[in-house]
Amino acid sequence: MSTSENFVPPGQQRNLRACMVCSIVMTQTRFLREGCPNCEDFLHLAGSQDALLDCTSQVFEGLIALADPSKSWVAKWQRLDGYVKGVYATKVSGKLPDEVIAVMEDEARLRYVPRDGTNTEAD
Numbered sequence: 463m464s465t466s467e468n469f470v471p472p473g474q475q476r477n478l479r480a481c482m483v484c485s486i487v488m489t490q491t492r493f494l495r496e497g498c499p500n501c502e503d504f505l506h507l508a509g510s511q512d513a514l515l516d517c518t519s520q521v522f523e524g525l526i527a528l529a530d531p532s533k534s535w536v537a538k539w540q541r542l543d544g545y546v547k548g549v550y551a552t553k554v555s556g557k558l559p560d561e562v563i564a565v566m567e568d569e570a571r572l573r574y575v576p577r578d579g580t581n582t583e584a585d
Contacts, residue, residue, distance in 0.1 A: 479518040480551040481505070482558045483566070484542070485577045487525065487549045493518055499546045504570040505562065516559050524552030541575065553579050 480487045484500040497508030498517075505517050527549050531537040542550055554577040563574045 476520075479514070479520055480522040480554040480577075481507075481518050482554050482556050482577060483517065483574070484545055485522070485540070485551045485554050486545070487522065487551050490514065490518075499548070504566050504572075517562060519554050519556035521555035522551035522553060526550045526552060551577070553577060 474489065477489045477491065478487055479490050479493060481493075481498045481501055483505065484498065486498060486500060488496075493507050493514050494509065494511065496502075498505055501517075502508060505513060507513050507517060526536055526540060526542070528534055528537055528542060528545075528547050531543050531545050531547060534543070537543045537545075540550065540552065556578070558574065558576070566572050566574050
């Protein structure tokens, strides 16, 4: 990833969205063009406006910039270790559709933990 491809020009922050599964923050255009770098295998965001609107949110709090998620204690604390480097939200508001959760848990064998703080891993 080059610096230029991660650059968000002033005035474009309103186009930022966060993935409801992994909480990576990117522009809406980039999600549509590339999909989610962590969750594309089961979310299929690339080229799908409907999936983009269902599985990402414009409502998020805090930003964490991760250069090396495998060595970061913040990444472990936020459950981001194992993801690609990038900018992540600390909380993402929104509800992932039940059918997406089912695909995630049945086919991808991943347990969905909401990123909005309503559920913890201990629940």
